[in-house]
Amino acid sequence: MDAVVLEENGSPRLVDRPRPEPGPGEVLVRIDRVGVDGTDREVVGGNHGGTEGAMVLGHEAVGTVADPNGTAFSAGEPVVPTVRRPPGDYNEYFRRGEPDMAPMNATVECGIDGADGFMAEFVAVPSEYLLRLPERLAPAGFLVEPLSITAKALELAEASREPFTWERDRALVLGTGSLGLLTLPVLDERFEEVYCLGRRDRDDPAVELAREIGATYVDSRKTPVDEVPAAHAPMDLVVEATGHAPHAVESVSALAPNGVAALLGVPGDHEASVELGERHRELVVGNRAVIGSVNAGYSHFERAVEWLDSLPPSVVDAFTEHVYPLREFEAALDRDVIKTAVEIGP
């Protein structure tokens, strides 16, 4: 079967691999589409995850059950696989159904770190790591995984504000990549005003989509993160989806009192001089919080399916516009446009 693999210190290649044989409790899934995001580009660039030898790329997948193999699934059902697997034996995080809370040494991540991903014609997936998807959502099913990332981050952010009356007036997303853009319609349902900050020109399709979703675009080349309150308004929620390291501290200054910043991006090293005292005071005196969040658990995938079902059709169209055939996987990996994906199924 066809598969896109990344070899250590190499470029991704389309290769022939044996079709996997599902073991006990595993479902054979025919992969239909695999989304591409910033993490894939980091992995390909050698800046994140990877594995010894060759690894199949791709972690945002939707497929169809090819062989239920005695599990509760049925042939032909659309399914989405989750990303984390135990790194050998089961551990407490997987036993609890909280693989997303496992430290890095207690998990592998399919297509990202230490395990084969989904950019292949077939994969064998333990049934507990598969979600059913309504048929109508299948064409956009590769958006479930990125939406699950937002679902978890929002759950953590909301939980941190639960002890008091949190005013949800304004939310700001840092980043116009696919995760940032996909977070906008979710926040637009939950906040009075939604803002989106990036480094793109105003006629860029990503910026046009952000505006179509209802977000106010902030060009960070003119208005840096910590100047957003003065230029627009202080934010009750900031979602960091770029992995630009200074954003963690700058976000604190973009927050309204009692606001929370959720960090999703994974930055490289970045040393900088910071006025720590002022940031620290803003956190304390303003009851602000900064929450890191990585990956997502089964419940977040389930919420993501609900969210996908409630996205406006025009937004789904924009996110599924750039789907490339498998042989053009390099275009999907290279092209920086709203969202790209690879089509694998027949």
Next chain:
Amino acid sequence: MDAVVLEENGSPRLVDRPRPEPGPGEVLVRIDRVGVDGTDREVVGGNHGGTEGAMVLGHEAVGTVADPNGTAFSAGEPVVPTVRRPPGDYNEYFRRGEPDMAPMNATVECGIDGADGFMAEFVAVPSEYLLRLPERLAPAGFLVEPLSITAKALELAEASREPFTWERDRALVLGTGSLGLLTLPVLDERFEEVYCLGRRDRDDPAVELAREIGATYVDSRKTPVDEVPAAHAPMDLVVEATGHAPHAVESVSALAPNGVAALLGVPGDHEASVELGERHRELVVGNRAVIGSVNAGYSHFERAVEWLDSLPPSVVDAFTEHVYPLREFEAALDRDVIKTAVEIGP
């Protein structure tokens, strides 16, 4: 009546002031004891809060109802006043019973910022800002306010970890001041192991008390905050109670995966070079969080009364050992020992 006031740009002085007349809904309280903490010293030093003209000092008080003035209180009842008041008209935060969530421009703080405190023979307190205290707790009643600070911080920290299984193995308190020390017995009830980090010698009474409570002392001159995991163990909770600005970022590195740092101290300006990328990654990939917390609401004061009731008698003794008569208020303000207080009542 006697009162200790701070004049703008002056030193605190014992002066004669007219006894307050309680207005409608206000209770006349005879103050018995007022605790002193780092915030008072910051205020006296001109580094925090203050007011135009003269301000009565003191925000950690316990007193006795002298005149219920038609309220539900009874003469002779021990009471503790809360600290925040509306800065004129009532606002939404006070209406909701969440004055601790008010931004600084929507509140004043008795004895700290913009309103007279409690270091006086009598104060008039609106009944809604008074808590009843069991008679047996009255001698240590000035500990309710600092315990309420910990109660709120712990509530926020716990809420932020509520969506998943938070392992509460180890907690670290940064600071051997009165707030840090008072937090130790509370955490000792809730965590397997408790650590306390400071800059005192091992034979200092504060360090001896920390050990008596059951905490492992960490000398920050030998083991900086971010080296605590290597020297001891990673921490599931860090409580920052010094106001040393670099602690906010250093705390992130002291945390175990899924851990949370609660910041309580209010630092001055402090510019420093920081490896932001690594801290950001630790937050994201480790699902860590940093939570700022200031002041406390009525529910936190109520919890603090319960906690005070459950403190070991030897701990209460240590915290009430250094109570000075009012005329020696300067010793209470100056002396850096476990906890000082001023005795005002007859």
